[in-house]
Amino acid sequence: MKLGLIAMSGVRAHNQELTRLGLTLPGFVERNKTIASLPSLGLLTLAGLTPDSIEMEYLDVEDIKHIDGLPGEFDAVAISSFSAQIKEAYELADRYRTVGTSVILGGLHITACPDEALQHADCVVIGEGEPVWPQVMHDLQQGNLKSRYDARGNTFDLAQAPMPRFDLLDHGRYNRITVQTARGCPFDCEFCAASIRLSPKYRVKPVHKVIAEIRQIKSAWHKPFIEFADDNSFVNKRHSKALLRELAKENVRWFTESDLTIAQDNELLSLMRDSGCAQVLIGFESPSPQGLHGLEQKSDWKAKQYEQYLTAIEHIQSYGISVNGCFVLGLDGTSSESFLGVRDFVDQSGLHEVQVTVQTAFPNTPLYKRLQQSGRLLEEQAWELCTLFDVNFVPDGMSVEELERDFRWLVSELYSDTATQRRKSHFFQQLRAARRNKDHAPAHACYG
Numbered sequence: 001m002k003l004g005l006i007a008m009s010g011v012r013a014h015n016q017e018l019t020r021l022g023l024t025l026p027g028f029v030e031r032n033k034t035i036a037s038l039p040s041l042g043l044l045t046l047a048g049l050t051p052d053s054i055e056m057e058y059l060d061v062e063d064i065k066h067i068d069g070l071p072g073e074f075d076a077v078a079i080s081s082f083s084a085q086i087k088e089a090y091e092l093a094d095r096y097r098t099v100g101t102s103v104i105l106g107g108l109h110i111t112a113c114p115d116e117a118l119q120h121a122d123c124v125v126i127g128e129g130e131p132v133w134p135q136v137m138h139d140l141q142q143g144n145l146k147s148r149y150d151a152r153g154n155t156f157d158l159a160q161a162p163m164p165r166f167d168l169l170d171h172g173r174y175n176r177i178t179v180q181t182a183r184g185c186p187f188d189c190e191f192c193a194a195s196i197r198l199s200p201k202y203r204v205k206p207v208h209k210v211i212a213e214i215r216q217i218k219s220a221w222h223k224p225f226i227e228f229a230d231d232n233s234f235v236n237k238r239h240s241k242a243l244l245r246e247l248a249k250e251n252v253r254w255f256t257e258s259d260l261t262i263a264q265d266n267e268l269l270s271l272m273r274d275s276g277c278a279q280v281l282i283g284f285e286s287p288s289p290q291g292l293h294g295l296e297q298k299s300d301w302k303a304k305q306y307e308q309y310l311t312a313i314e315h316i317q318s319y320g321i322s323v324n325g326c327f328v329l330g331l332d333g334t335s336s337e338s339f340l341g342v343r344d345f346v347d348q349s350g351l352h353e354v355q356v357t358v359q360t361a362f363p364n365t366p367l368y369k370r371l372q373q374s375g376r377l378l379e380e381q382a383w384e385l386c387t388l389f390d391v392n393f394v395p396d397g398m399s400v401e402e403l404e405r406d407f408r409w410l411v412s413e414l415y416s417d418t419a420t421q422r423r424k425s426h427f428f429q430q431l432r433a434a435r436r437n438k439d440h441a442p443a444h445a446c447y448g
Contacts, residue, residue, distance in 0.1 A: 002055045002057070003055065003057075003074060004059060004071075004076070004101075005077075006080070007039065007058070007059070007080050008082065009061065038177075041164060043078060043080050044166060044169075046133050048164050049137075051141075057072060058165075058169060059071055064092050070095055070101075074096075075102065076102035077096050077102070077104065078105075081109065082109070083109045085384075103121045104123045104140075105121040105124050106124065112193075112197065112365075122147070123146060123149065128151045131151040132150075158180075158182075158204065158205040158209070164213065166216055166220060171220055176255075177225070178226075180230060182202065182203065182233060182235065182236070182239075186202050186235055187259070187301055188200075189283075191361070191367045196231065204239045211247070214247070226255070227254070228255070235259075237265060237268060244271035244275045245275075253276045254275075254277060254278065257282070263308070263313075269315075279321070279323070280321060282323060284309060284325050285302060288334070289303055290334060292306055295331070317427060318433070320430070320431045324353040325354050326356075329358055333396070346414060346423070352424065352427035356411065358391055358407055360385075360387070361377060363383065371394075376394040377392065378400070
């Protein structure tokens with residue numbers, strides 16, 4: 001039996017003016033290209049749980065419109081997709097089913113919309129894949145595939161995580177490789193469509209397993225760049241420090257996403273720097289407290305951090321660690337003034353890099369449900385607009401047209417050659433100062 005592992009990887013903005021701007025503002029599209037070039041760690045992990053009796057092939061599919069027929073011949077396929085490309089994934093699934101290939105769908109979107117997905121699949125996996133995947137493979141081989149495998153309520157222990165099948169990848173295709181050190185997040189942001197929607201419990205992977213995966217990657221890639229596929233790294237500071245001490249021995253460069261609490265721990269920052277941290281992405285979301293209130297639903301945590309924004313950025317970057325600040329436009333409680341606020345905050349803060357997105361109502365998130373109930377969705381199930389750059393809802397402080405127009409203006413401001421060079425120059429001044437400071441001197445060059 002041959003199983004195809006197919007990752008849909010061609011997410012594109014539908015806003016044509018934004019796409020045109022992207023052609024002349026490479027800084028804006030740089031991270032999108034990086035995301036697109038990342039392999040599907042979920043599929044590779046499930047491959048690690050697949051018996052040797054099943055032959056496997058991993059494929060990335062960017063745009064099925066340019067594919068005549070099918071990208072490969074398989075007895076069964078497991079397809080992974082972002083919400084923005086799920087309709088193309090469904091079309092591809094329908095093509096496979098037409099020729100008798102069994103189709104398995106899973107992931108965040110499928111967990112949010114299993115009944116929708118079942119119209120295009122023989123089987124859907126709901127929740128985390130690892131707890132049920134061995135049974136899915138057993139039933140597939142026996143010709144007894146069930147329509148639903150529901151892992152919700154069965155939290156997977158990352159101590160049992162398999163080695164992802166990195167060997168299935170075309171090594172020349174990818175510029176970054178993903179490794180997961182933790183799953184979940186202690187916070188519950190209204191718009192978040194990450195792994196908290198699969199399983200809310202925060203867990204860490206044992207240090208020795210993370211290091212084993214990195215060594216496996218190093219055996220196949222020369223000087224690999226690692227992207228930690230965590231929603232929020234370093235929540236468990238004790239685990240994080242133990243991991244970073246071991247990671248410092250591996251001589252790799254890496255990127256991750258975290259929250260603002262890392263700025264409060266000098267030992268952690270030193271370990272991040274000395275273990276090869278090139279950059280950390282932090283979700284600031286809004287340059288004003290008005291946009292932050294209510295975003296984090298457990299304790300309004302995001303709003304409580306606002307006063308620390310500027311000092312935290314300066315402190316983290318004083319260690320030579322680049323901060324990529326993420327901002328969300330169109331948040332409730334904000335107006336058109338928020339766009340100017342983001343631009344001014346970025347200039348004032350000295351952020352090395354910045355990422356701006358449009359608030360997006362992803363399926364089955366608290367945000368989607370709230371906007372649906374209040375009649376503020378532009379179109380229900382318009383998943384192709386879930387790109388983070390297209391508008392799929394009616395803002396409360398501006399019109400849809402104003403949000404689209406001002407977002408284009410902000411993109412032009414932030415990613416112009418002048419603005420980009422100014423941010424880089426400021427950061428490299430900090431970097432030189434950090435290198436001169438004996439207390440902050442890096443153990444090895446880890447900056448890019």
